[in-house]
Amino acid sequence: MPPVGRPRAFEMEVVLDAAMRLFWEQGYEATSMARLREATGLSSASLYGAFGSKEGLFERALEHYLAGPGSVTDVITDEALSPREAVARLLHGSITMQTDTSHPGGCLVALSGIVRAPGDGDAAVRRAVAARRATDRARIRACVLRGMAAGELAEDTDVDGITSMLHGFLLGVSIQVCDGTPARDLHAAADAALAVWRAPDRG
Numbered sequence: 001m002p003p004v005g006r007p008r009a010f011e012m013e014v015v016l017d018a019a020m021r022l023f024w025e026q027g028y029e030a031t032s033m034a035r036l037r038e039a040t041g042l043s044s045a046s047l048y049g050a051f052g053s054k055e056g057l058f059e060r061a062l063e064h065y066l067a068g069p070g071s072v073t074d075v076i077t078d079e080a081l082s083p084r085e086a087v088a089r090l091l092h093g094s095i096t097m098q099t100d101t102s103h104p105g106g107c108l109v110a111l112s113g114i115v116r117a118p119g120d121g122d123a124a125v126r127r128a129v130a131a132r133r134a135t136d137r138a139r140i141r142a143c144v145l146r147g148m149a150a151g152e153l154a155e156d157t158d159v160d161g162i163t164s165m166l167h168g169f170l171l172g173v174s175i176q177v178c179d180g181t182p183a184r185d186l187h188a189a190a191d192a193a194l195a196v197w198r199a200p201d202r203g
Contacts, residue, residue: 099177
């Protein structure tokens, strides 16, 4: 008889990876339970027993993504780097991850929970991805403030403006990747965006 209780960690990792890739590729709404059963190899009863609902599975898959490919954005909090270098690694690292052909293109956070279906069945999903976007925005803003404190940016820098520009760039990369924009063009665009991050004129 198989042991009763929580699935083995490696089995759970396999299931979460399969679900993550499907949500990443198709988005939350377009991903059916039938496709999730097919991708994970689990029955509906097993999926509901382990995760409670499709929304619960998505939330766990999102956590799996953020601990894996999505962790590329964590560099923005690395205070061992100069603020500008942290931003540069954030932009270029995210582009490299989003254009990696070993997994679906773009960013799961940006692509999965945008479209609203009628009703509130996907409200938890929208909240989950919106919360992550808010976290990313707050971390970028903190780095901008750190840049000002370090003298990399002028004291009168429009903090919210630069934050919105950098965060909007990251979110927009997903759309361009899905449209087939070459990685080299996206890296060039990141360098152009970084041009606004310049030291104040002390002349």
